[in-house]
Amino acid sequence: MMVALGTPMPTFTLPDADGSIYTSSDLSGSRGTLVIFLCNHCPFVIHVGDELGRLGKTFPDRGISIVGINSNDVEHYPADAPPLMPSFAATHGITFPYLYDQSQQVARDFGAACTPDYFLYDSKGVLVYRGQLDGSRPGNDIPVTGDDLRSAMNALCQDFPVTQPQHPSLGCNIKWIQTTECVKGTA
Numbered sequence: 001m002m003v004a005l006g007t008p009m010p011t012f013t014l015p016d017a018d019g020s021i022y023t024s025s026d027l028s029g030s031r032g033t034l035v036i037f038l039c040n041h042c043p044f045v046i047h048v049g050d051e052l053g054r055l056g057k058t059f060p061d062r063g064i065s066i067v068g069i070n071s072n073d074v075e076h077y078p079a080d081a082p083p084l085m086p087s088f089a090a091t092h093g094i095t096f097p098y099l100y101d102q103s104q105q106v107a108r109d110f111g112a113a114c115t116p117d118y119f120l121y122d123s124k125g126v127l128v129y130r131g132q133l134d135g136s137r138p139g140n141d142i143p144v145t146g147d148d149l150r151s152a153m154n155a156l157c158q159d160f161p162v163t164q165p166q167h168p169s170l171g172c173n174i175k176w177i178q179t180t181e182c183v184k185g186t187a
Contacts, residue, residue: 027067032065046138069099070101071174072115113169120162133146134147134148148164
């Protein structure tokens with residue numbers, strides 16, 4: 001599932017693990033905004049965690065702000081609980097805001113499906129890239145370079161169109177909260 005290019009960035013207001021509140025407008029960069037859906041326990045996120053930290057040190061100075069959002073069900077996946085998010089970020093050198101989407105509504109609004117899942121918006125808040133970081137996966141022996149996403153971000157920084165092939169993100173499914181609501185007439 002890939003959200004259509006040209007889709008406007010959904011607005012959001014979310015806390016970080018310490019309770020500080022951030023809005024999508026607070027986090028918009030002069031050249032664009034990268035929104036990454038991630039979590040603490042996913043082996044795909046752990047595999048690329050250090051590269052996420054490097055992106056966070058490279059692109060904000062070039063006008064692209066970055067925000068991480070954890071939308072996982074922490075009742076069933078306690079390793080993703082907000083008190084553990086700062087430790088995860090510190091381990092990987094992640095300095096950008098890492099926010100918690102308890103209701104999972106922000107993930108639904110973005111059309112996020114997995115962790116990690118990347119959405120790059122231009123300065124007008126229009127989606128220009130949604131795809132993978134690179135071709136590396138846990139166990140495939142391809143080095144983590146961030147080439148696909150870096151290429152898109154570099155193009156945005158230089159006011160070039162982001163046109164390279166966009167391959168979907170691959171990772172763990174977002175751990176959706178299970179509801180026990182019954183609809184009348186169903187079992």
